[in-house]
Amino acid sequence: MNDMKLNGYLENYIEKASLFLDKKALQGNYTPVEIPHRDEQIEQLAGILAPALRMEKPSNVFIYGKVGTGKTVVSRYVVDHISRVSKEKNKDVKIIYLNCKMKRVADTEYRLLAQLATAFGKRVPATGLPTDEIYKIFLKTIDKQRQILILVLDEIDQLVNKIGDAILYNLTRLNSELKNVEISIVGISNDLVFMDNVDSRVKSSLSEEELVFPPYNAIQLQDILKNRAKLAFRKGVLEEGLIEKCAAYAARDHGDARRALELLRVAGELAERGSSGRVFIKHLDEAEDKIERDRILDIVKTQPKQFQLALLSIISSLSRDEEIFTGDVYEVYRENCLQSGLKPLTQRRLSDIIAEFDMLGLIHARVISKGRYGRTREISLAIPTSNIPEIENLLQESLGL
Numbered sequence: 001m002n003d004m005k006l007n008g009y010l011e012n013y014i015e016k017a018s019l020f021l022d023k024k025a026l027q028g029n030y031t032p033v034e035i036p037h038r039d040e041q042i043e044q045l046a047g048i049l050a051p052a053l054r055m056e057k058p059s060n061v062f063i064y065g066k067v068g069t070g071k072t073v074v075s076r077y078v079v080d081h082i083s084r085v086s087k088e089k090n091k092d093v094k095i096i097y098l099n100c101k102m103k104r105v106a107d108t109e110y111r112l113l114a115q116l117a118t119a120f121g122k123r124v125p126a127t128g129l130p131t132d133e134i135y136k137i138f139l140k141t142i143d144k145q146r147q148i149l150i151l152v153l154d155e156i157d158q159l160v161n162k163i164g165d166a167i168l169y170n171l172t173r174l175n176s177e178l179k180n181v182e183i184s185i186v187g188i189s190n191d192l193v194f195m196d197n198v199d200s201r202v203k204s205s206l207s208e209e210e211l212v213f214p215p216y217n218a219i220q221l222q223d224i225l226k227n228r229a230k231l232a233f234r235k236g237v238l239e240e241g242l243i244e245k246c247a248a249y250a251a252r253d254h255g256d257a258r259r260a261l262e263l264l265r266v267a268g269e270l271a272e273r274g275s276s277g278r279v280f281i282k283h284l285d286e287a288e289d290k291i292e293r294d295r296i297l298d299i300v301k302t303q304p305k306q307f308q309l310a311l312l313s314i315i316s317s318l319s320r321d322e323e324i325f326t327g328d329v330y331e332v333y334r335e336n337c338l339q340s341g342l343k344p345l346t347q348r349r350l351s352d353i354i355a356e357f358d359m360l361g362l363i364h365a366r367v368i369s370k371g372r373y374g375r376t377r378e379i380s381l382a383i384p385t386s387n388i389p390e391i392e393n394l395l396q397e398s399l400g401l
């Protein structure tokens, strides 16, 4: 593009009305005013937590459901309302919401307690005190007056991943150390088997009540999308049937509302970038490809070198042969190691890596039993063929091959 053309494009861009009214309405951190299809969960959670407004300790609740099923949005909605009502009625209810996935929030037990103490206005040193000491400070800080504390631990499985499960035991034991304050814990997780691995006493304490968030079906996703699209797009810019198709795509995946909203947003962005006056279904298809491509590239980029080399070996083995097995990949992998100066791992370890790729959705690995010779995996790529050259380049560049 020469100067004039580029200037023309940019000037044109300003003049053309955007397809969007307010793109933020499709972004992940947007707080929707309406939450369709979650009345039941909202009522149940409100019912469980409402005793706090009478200064009675609510039961602990454990909320679980797959990604994008509205766990976070519903929990925040309910606790925000409780917080508002408690202020109006002068009730001493304190709510702390922590997303355990966030860096520096709950990386260590110390950090978690420091965060909690800070929420009560107590400044504690960022490190340095023994954990016992910080527990004492925390308990003393909060226990000054009669109060109900609702502690929401979103993505609580991440907390356990980072710190270990003793933290859960400690948290459930806090009430026995407090005189004036009672703490209720709302744990949230999209890891459906998380609770199965937790100590049974802790488990029964944390899930005095349980709330399940089922995946949305296509019709429900349509309603969610329609509400948000009204805010996000100018009237009339969406092709007929676009929302329905978007909902159908997301319902087919996992009934994930986040994914549905992302698809719609990216479709809008692609339409806008292509100077289209409307968002068409073809933009939705492009959006789906783009999201999948970005997801794969992101995974590939962030893999350790050995993993990248293993993936590259799979790709080059498959360019030579249609049917390949772990052993074939291992040979190519060893050659590649020589070239790139990496120390080869054992075939056993490579086999584990291959299984991990399968889990990440990069390849399909079908385990085949070879009788007394053990097992092997027949490997094929799960990445769309059109993306392979780009990934191959990326890998070669990263590995200096």
Ligand SMILES: Nc1ncnc2c1ncn2[C@@H]1O[C@H](COP(=O)(O)OP(=O)(O)OP(=O)(O)O)[C@@H](O)[C@H]1O
Binding pocket: 027, 028, 029, 030, 031, 032, 034, 035, 036, 037, 038, 065, 066, 067, 068, 069, 070, 071, 072, 073, 074, 189, 190, 224, 257, 258, 261
């Ligand atoms: N019923 C709903 N109405 C409106 N928006 C919704 C609804 N359910 C989910 N969303 C939106 O979908 C996105 C994902 O929802 P949310 O973050 O609550 O999912 P989640 O269950 O917490 O997922 P994860 O397990 O990944 O944390 C958010 O942008 C949220 O605003």
Ligand SMILES: [Mg+2]
Binding pocket: 071, 072, 073, 154
């Ligand atoms: Mg969430």
